Amino acid sequence: MEQTVSRQEASEAVQNHGWRYLLGALQMSVTVRTLAQAISLAADAVAVCGDDADRHLRVDVRPDRAVFTLQSLDRATVTTRDIELARRISATADKSGFLPEPGIGTGAPRSVQLLEIAIDALNIARIRPFWKAVLGYTDETGAGGPEDRLVDPVGQGPAIWFQQMDRARPQRNRIHIDISVPHDEAPRRIETALAAGGRLVSATRAPAFWVLADMEGNEACITTWQGRDS
Incomplete structure (x- = not known):
């Protein structure tokens, strides 16, 4: 059953999977080399989310990155379902050879915000x-x-x-x-x-x-x- 989670629970549940919790949403930015790669990665994410994609997932695709946002849109907050979907998307990105962008202090211009x-x-x-x-x-x-x-x-x-x-x-x-x-x-x-x-x-x-x-x-x-x- 889908349940709302606390801020700390959401943060701790996804941080090791490349996601960050930002005031009611989960975000992950993945570096790509072409727009075609970003679109392909987005399509893979939609596929692993299945019927939940339209209610939970948003994707911003660019030639150099794909930024994924997860939130239960009918509750405007993060739920246990969002956490499960985050882990699925991370797994499919990793399988395709893509890694989340690192945070500040690792050479990246900035992290998600x-x-x-x-x-x-x-x-x-x-x-x-x-x-x-x-x-x-x-x-x-x-x-x-x-x-x-x-x-x-x-x-x-x-x-x-x-x-x-x-x-x-x-x-x-x-x-x-x-x-x-x-x-x-x-x-x-x-x-x-x-x-x-x-x-x-x-x-x-x-x-x-x-x-x-x-x-x-x-x-x-x-x-x-x-x-x-x-």
Whole structure:
């Protein structure tokens, strides 16, 4: 029976198979040499997922890589079925001679990541319809409440979520980017951002997220799945 799993369970179950857990989804990037290889690998993944492919699997194919994402789309989270499918896809990729891309610190430009845009608001329910309309976005599966996040229905753009403000803060930017990275890659990402001229604004919610800012005060958060389970 398909069951929802905790963040830690999901991360530990797939990490040794080349996958990483990123806030509600599993991702794996595989290096290829041609677009034809990427498409062939994607076709193999669809085949081993069988009837579950349409409900769980998304694939981004490029001439140099194929990025696989697994998530139970009707629950918008990771389940035991996603973990099983991840292991199947890893096995078929390995059988074909393809290996997942290594993480930061091994020479790779970067590992997998997910982007979200956060908008601060005094009245979320009032502004949410505007952003839904102007972006052509839709409600996340199983959501649709006045404070729930919005997603791109074709999966191309980052999710939008809304952060409740308790008072107006005109001196502070009201939109920031969240970069969700594998939990063990966050320190390196923060280190490189600080070396590039950034500053650490807050680490009080680490390891769930660190707030960084550029030299003009524009903020971005490095986030991980850790520190979110009660």
